[in-house]
Amino acid sequence: MRNKLIVLLSLLIVSSIGVAGPKIENWQTKNGAKVFYVNAPELPIVDLRMVFDAGSARDADKPGLASLTNSLLDEGTGELSVDQIAEQFEGIGARFGASSLRDMAVTSLRSLNDKAVLDKALDLFSNVVAKPNFPEKSFQRNRKSMLVGLQVASQRPNSIASKAFYKQVFAEHPYAIDGSGTEASLTAMTRQDVVDFHKRYYVAKNAVIAIVGAVSRAQAEQLAERLTSGLVAGEAAPTLAKVKALSAPVMKRVNHPSQQTHILVGQPGMHRGDPDYTTLYVGNHILGGSGLVSRLSDKVREQRGLAYSVYSYFSPMREDGPFTMGMQTKNSQADDALALLKKVLKEYVDKGPTEDELKRSKQNITGGFALRVDSNKKIIEYVAMIGFYGLPLDYLDTFNAKVEAVTVEKIKDAFKRRVHPDKLVTIMVGGDK
Amino acid sequence: MRLASTIIISMALAISVMTPLQAKQGKGGSDVRQYMLDNGLKILVKEDHRAPVVVSQIWYKVGSSYEYNGVTGVSHVLEHMMFKGTKTLGPNEFSKIIAANGGRENAFTGKDYTAYFQTLHKDRLEVSMRLEADRMHNLSLRQEDFAKEVNVVKEERRLRTEDKPTSLTYEQFIATAFQSSPYHHPIIGWMDDLESMQLEDLQHWYERWYSPSNATLVIVGDVKADHVYRLAKKYFGPIPDVKIKPVKPQRETKQRGERRIKVRAQAEVPYLLMGYKVPVLTTAKDANEVYALEVMAGVLDGGSSARLAKELVRGKQIAVSAGAGYNMYDRINNLFLFDGRPATGHSIDVLEKEIRSQVERLHTTLATKDELDRIKAQVVASKVYELDSVFYQGMQIGTLETVGLDHKLLDEYVSRIRAVTPEQIQAVAKKYLINEGLTVAILEPENTKKEVAVKQEKDNSGANNAK
Numbered sequence: 001m002r003n004k005l006i007v008l009l010s011l012l013i014v015s016s017i018g019v020a021g022p023k024i025e026n027w028q029t030k031n032g033a034k035v036f037y038v039n040a041p042e043l044p045i046v047d048l049r050m051v052f053d054a055g056s057a058r059d060a061d062k063p064g065l066a067s068l069t070n071s072l073l074d075e076g077t078g079e080l081s082v083d084q085i086a087e088q089f090e091g092i093g094a095r096f097g098a099s100s101l102r103d104m105a106v107t108s109l110r111s112l113n114d115k116a117v118l119d120k121a122l123d124l125f126s127n128v129v130a131k132p133n134f135p136e137k138s139f140q141r142n143r144k145s146m147l148v149g150l151q152v153a154s155q156r157p158n159s160i161a162s163k164a165f166y167k168q169v170f171a172e173h174p175y176a177i178d179g180s181g182t183e184a185s186l187t188a189m190t191r192q193d194v195v196d197f198h199k200r201y202y203v204a205k206n207a208v209i210a211i212v213g214a215v216s217r218a219q220a221e222q223l224a225e226r227l228t229s230g231l232v233a234g235e236a237a238p239t240l241a242k243v244k245a246l247s248a249p250v251m252k253r254v255n256h257p258s259q260q261t262h263i264l265v266g267q268p269g270m271h272r273g274d275p276d277y278t279t280l281y282v283g284n285h286i287l288g289g290s291g292l293v294s295r296l297s298d299k300v301r302e303q304r305g306l307a308y309s310v311y312s313y314f315s316p317m318r319e320d321g322p323f324t325m326g327m328q329t330k331n332s333q334a335d336d337a338l339a340l341l342k343k344v345l346k347e348y349v350d351k352g353p354t355e356d357e358l359k360r361s362k363q364n365i366t367g368g369f370a371l372r373v374d375s376n377k378k379i380i381e382y383v384a385m386i387g388f389y390g391l392p393l394d395y396l397d398t399f400n401a402k403v404e405a406v407t408v409e410k411i412k413d414a415f416k417r418r419v420h421p422d423k424l425v426t427i428m429v430g431g432d433k
Numbered sequence: 434m435r436l437a438s439t440i441i442i443s444m445a446l447a448i449s450v451m452t453p454l455q456a457k458q459g460k461g462g463s464d465v466r467q468y469m470l471d472n473g474l475k476i477l478v479k480e481d482h483r484a485p486v487v488v489s490q491i492w493y494k495v496g497s498s499y500e501y502n503g504v505t506g507v508s509h510v511l512e513h514m515m516f517k518g519t520k521t522l523g524p525n526e527f528s529k530i531i532a533a534n535g536g537r538e539n540a541f542t543g544k545d546y547t548a549y550f551q552t553l554h555k556d557r558l559e560v561s562m563r564l565e566a567d568r569m570h571n572l573s574l575r576q577e578d579f580a581k582e583v584n585v586v587k588e589e590r591r592l593r594t595e596d597k598p599t600s601l602t603y604e605q606f607i608a609t610a611f612q613s614s615p616y617h618h619p620i621i622g623w624m625d626d627l628e629s630m631q632l633e634d635l636q637h638w639y640e641r642w643y644s645p646s647n648a649t650l651v652i653v654g655d656v657k658a659d660h661v662y663r664l665a666k667k668y669f670g671p672i673p674d675v676k677i678k679p680v681k682p683q684r685e686t687k688q689r690g691e692r693r694i695k696v697r698a699q700a701e702v703p704y705l706l707m708g709y710k711v712p713v714l715t716t717a718k719d720a721n722e723v724y725a726l727e728v729m730a731g732v733l734d735g736g737s738s739a740r741l742a743k744e745l746v747r748g749k750q751i752a753v754s755a756g757a758g759y760n761m762y763d764r765i766n767n768l769f770l771f772d773g774r775p776a777t778g779h780s781i782d783v784l785e786k787e788i789r790s791q792v793e794r795l796h797t798t799l800a801t802k803d804e805l806d807r808i809k810a811q812v813v814a815s816k817v818y819e820l821d822s823v824f825y826q827g828m829q830i831g832t833l834e835t836v837g838l839d840h841k842l843l844d845e846y847v848s849r850i851r852a853v854t855p856e857q858i859q860a861v862a863k864k865y866l867i868n869e870g871l872t873v874a875i876l877e878p879e880n881t882k883k884e885v886a887v888k889q890e891k892d893n894s895g896a897n898n899a900k
Contacts, residue, residue: 042483043483043817043820043821044817045817045818045821074737082747083738083743083747086736086737086738086742086743087738087803087807089736089737089738090735090736090737090738090807090810090811091738091803091806091807091810092810092814093810093811093812093813093814093815094814095814095818110818111814112814112817138747141746141747141750141776144753144776144777145753145776147777148702148753148774148776148777149753151701151702152701152702152774154701155598155699155700155701155702155878156596156597157596257699258595258596258699259591259595259596260588260591260592260595260596290532291528291532291537292516292525292528293525293528293529293532298525301585302524302525302581303581304581305580305581305582305583305584305585305588306584306588307585307588308585308586308588308589308592309592328588328591328592329588330587330588330591360529360532360533363532363533363534363535364532364533364535364536365535366535367533367534367535367536367554367557368535368536368537368553368554369535370484370485370486370535370554371486371535371537371552371553371554373484374483374484374486374823375484375821375822375823376821377821377822
């Protein structure tokens with residue numbers, strides 16, 4: 001008995017030592033870009049992320065513009081053609097990346113920290129991001145390619161469901177826009193639209209830079225200045241409108257010639273920095289965020305064998321992102337599965353989790369903290385997110401303590417206030433029974 | 434950040450081979466400690482003390498290429514059933530214990546392997562060893578659990594294959610390219626075989642293949658190798674070995690001419706797959722050929738500066754995507770693959786002709802020094818980048834060992850790639866990229882909406898119709 005107690009105590013000590021996240025340092029470049037830096041000297045690698053508030057939430061009446069602009073960054077800059085840019089990055093083994101989400105336009109670079117290699121990679125990266133020249137030929141090609149992408153998406157029930165879901169959950173809010181665009185908007189888009197979008201949003205005051213790697217603070221400062229020297233200061237993007245809560249349930253069925261019906265159920269959820277963030281995060285972890293051991297997986301997959309994948313999650317964004325529950329099942333049992341999904345949610349909102357469920361989830365989240373930050377790749381994603389959303393620099397350090405403070409009562413209270421089973425959007429995409 | 438469900442993945446159903454070089458160069462031999470238990474379990478430990486975590490993977494030498502008609506998919510269904518309890522654990526309890534210890538876990542089945550893994554704080558490694566050893570020999574296969582789980586797998590097949598036109602095309606393509614080779618079978622199994630699968634098929638499969646001498650334990654992370662060995666000996670040591678009857682060779686019968694199929698499916702956009710029969714590292718008489726094929730995949734598709742992206746997607750703009758891929762670490766002979774989607778206004782025939790002329794160019798013209806230099810620079814950098822992931826390092830070691838290769842080959846990779854000459858690439862192109870060994874599959878969309886879309890695009894651009 002006694003021995004056991006000592007073992008338990010020592011485990012507790014170990015886990016409380018292990019909770020500190022990486023040390024994040026923070027400053028601004030001369031022209032106003034925010035920089036977030038973590039020194040990671042173990043591997044001779046440097047990771048960079050330059051994130052702009054230039055995702056599809058900024059598309060306005062031109063859906064697809066943010067994504068198209070982002071995809072064209074490495075198609076030409078100064079004297080360099082698209083082929084030369086690709087050859088130069090790849091010739092030094094550097095990896096350039098660009099992607100566009102709803103809130104963020106992300107650009108990234110991974111390079112060896114060897115001085116000559118890193119210098120060249122930085123030159124290319126900063127020019128590609130700050131001074132792309134958007135050749136007409138590339139504009140036309142990527143625009144057409146996005147149109148084909150729309151066709152490909154239209155053969156996928158999950159894409160159809162996701163687009164319909166955002167449209168219903170966010171209605172008039174910019175989050176309703178699908179970043180892949182529409183046939184009409186892409187067809188009408190011009191190169192000048194792209195030039196204007198880049199000029200407005202790819203500016204220093206609208207940028208957050210994350211640096212993780214084997215560079216000193218002094219080097220990181222120089223590096224950030226070089227990265228932003230080509231950017232005009234500009235202005236931060238305006239504040240987005242608040243997301244409105246749904247006033248009534250919405251049910252939408254889309255006929256699609258698939259064997260399975262894809263089901264999405266949800267509503268507006270929470271935002272980054274939300275006072276209920278940790279409570280809803282832990283609460284959802286129990287409900288549908290912990291894989292095979294979640295309540296949804298137990299009821300739908302383990303006990304009934306109805307689906308391969310069933311889940312729920314909050315996507316916290318600048319404003320309230322969606323709370324989503326999802327699954328896919330063969331058409332003939334889709335209605336039953338949907339009823340079960342909703343029943344599990346309703347029960348959870350009414351009664352909350354059990355003490356045992358909460359304990360297990362806390363153990364999983366806090367005990368697995370080290371896994372969240374065990375690589376430079378994972379660390380830079382956190383650092384960029386913390387920087388972009390203006391979260392406290394000790395976000396990771398305080399994470400476990402906040403999780404520990406969650407109680408069954410807090411989860412019940414937060415879910416009652418924030419999740420409304422009587423006002424859900426339901427999307428079903430699938431074929432006939 | 435999305436926290437979706439943990440998924441039991443079937444690797445390689447997605448055509449992940451399409452990114453040839455980035456995915457597989459390696460370090461990871463010389464600093465790997467190797468042990469062997471008396472019952473034949475091999476243990477490979479790579480210490481990596483950067484973060485206080487450890488990944489534990491157990492690899493069994495069994496997968497869809499060990500299967501035969503009537504029981505296809507049995508390796509993968511058994512993988513699912515491995516979470517359903519043992520003599521002492523109830524269904525899903527394995528996952529619950531790992532979760533309560535802060536761990537993440539999953540499993541994957543491929544053509545040549547079935548593997549289970551946990552990622553944990555380093556202090557919890559013993560938990561995973563204890564549980565993994567338990568289900569290596571104490572699995573309880575119960576009819577009630579099986580009846581539900583096989584339905585889960587059928588839903589997985591619908592999700593991954595039936596409702597994905599490109600996956601359907603790939604499945605038919607592979608089944609056409611391979612006649613007597615077990616690579617013919619889809620990893621997830623034919624739906625009909627899933628329908629008729631019995632609990633006793635699983636019992637038989639478990640007894641036949643789940644044995645210490647048919648497994649490799651790979652541990653990477655913040656651990657001491659000798660400590661890992663002691664733990665492994667404690668938990669896996671007592672498991673009796675079952676002599677494994679080796680799998681039959683089932684070599685592919687000689688292909689005698691080009692094969693072509695059409696796959697009509699509910700889809701919007703056509704898709705092309707082409708594959709040439711090639712050797713792999715386990716079968717090649719001359720390993721240089723394999724490394725030459727690897728570099729050839731890089732010449733074609735080693736990034737945005739490589740030929741397919743530069744010439745087909747950007748230059749001639751006849752494809753919205755085009756790829757080439759080769760997996761040198763397969764267990765038996767496989768394909769050198771091409772795939773692509775035509776750009777609007779271009780037909781699938783034009784795309785095929787362009788890919789064929791790329792092949793022809795490999796026959797007639799040497800790759801340039803610049804091209805090879807770029808591939809080699811990427812290989813050198815990737816070797817460093819991959820150290821950022823303990824999981825990936827484990828994947829590499831486990832894959833090689835499980836197909837019968839020495840993991841120390843990972844150490845040679847960079848120097849072997851560097852040694853490849855333009856002449857060697859030309860020689861393997863001439864020898865293997867030939868019509869006698871070619872299979873072509875074309876996805877023909879069955880959808881009236883498509884005609885409308887093509888017509889509109891034609892009106893807009895004045896380009897040639899796809900039909």
